[in-house]
Amino acid sequence: DAKTTQPTSMDCAEGRAANLPCNHSTISGNEYVYWYRQIHSQGPQYIIHGLKNNETNEMASLIITEDRKSSTLILPHATLRDTAVYYCIVRTLSGYSTLTFGKGTMLLVSP
Amino acid sequence: ETGVTQTPRHLVMGMTNKKSLKCEQHLGHNAMYWYKQSAKKPLELMFVYSLEERVENNSVPSRFSPECPNSSHLFLHLHTLQPEDSALYLCASSSGTVGEIQYFGAGTRLSVL
Numbered sequence: 001d002a003k004t005t006q007p008t009s010m011d012c013a014e015g016r017a018a019n020l021p022c023n024h025s026t027i028s029g030n031e032y033v034y035w036y037r038q039i040h041s042q043g044p045q046y047i048i049h050g051l052k053n054n055e056t057n058e059m060a061s062l063i064i065t066e067d068r069k070s071s072t073l074i075l076p077h078a079t080l081r082d083t084a085v086y087y088c089i090v091r092t093l094s095g096y097s098t099l100t101f102g103k104g105t106m107l108l109v110s111p
Numbered sequence: 112e113t114g115v116t117q118t119p120r121h122l123v124m125g126m127t128n129k130k131s132l133k134c135e136q137h138l139g140h141n142a143m144y145w146y147k148q149s150a151k152k153p154l155e156l157m158f159v160y161s162l163e164e165r166v167e168n169n170s171v172p173s174r175f176s177p178e179c180p181n182s183s184h185l186f187l188h189l190h191t192l193q194p195e196d197s198a199l200y201l202c203a204s205s206s207g208t209v210g211e212i213q214y215f216g217a218g219t220r221l222s223v224l
Contacts, residue, residue: 041217041218041220042217042218043113043115043203043215043216043217043218044154044201044203044213044215045113045215046212046213046214049212098144098156098159099213100156101153101154102153103153104153
């Protein structure tokens with residue numbers, strides 16, 4: 001699976017949009033971009049995934065650049081409960097699949 | 112509530128003890144996973160079971176012994192652990208189909224004294 005690069009930490013004011021970048025310049029054509037987050041002392045939680053089109057669900061939006069070498073996770077109105085480590089993961093799809101977690105981005109949402 | 116339940120949530124054990132971690136999923140999934148998360152390190156995949164058959168063992172020491180008696184239950188048997196084995200142990204499950212999402216339990220916080 002391709003390697004990803006994320007900033008170590010980011011800050012965001014409550015109520016503002018949080019934009020978390022991820023670089024995956026070696027991504028191949030059959031690899032998807034997945035985002036998970038992990039709130040302190042809990043298990044990771046799936047957020048969203050996409051291949052090349054932008055995606056939106058009730059939690060977030062995922063913007064993937066046209067060349068697919070980078071993406072941005074957008075939390076449109078961050079709350080204090082969004083404080084967590086956010087992981088960007090690139091992986092192929094298979095019958096069962098494993099996730100390779102990096103260090104992620106620690107997002108701190110402040111009042 | 113993710114549908115994946117891990118027990119116990121916290122465990123303290125001595126190096127000579129034998130203990131087991133339990134994971135149960137109520138999602139009808141076919142694949143189950145054990146991950147280890149040590150302090151300040153990324154999550155590491157330990158084992159993968161698909162349809163109750165172990166399909167991946169990520170060079171884990173033999174003092175960790177997984178067991179998957181059916182598709183809903185996964186155990187991690189622990190014996191003669193070392194203090195460096197202290198970590199958060201996470202269980203996950205997935206449907207085993209293409210593009211599936213993994214659902215994680217809350218984890219067991221293990222301390223080895």
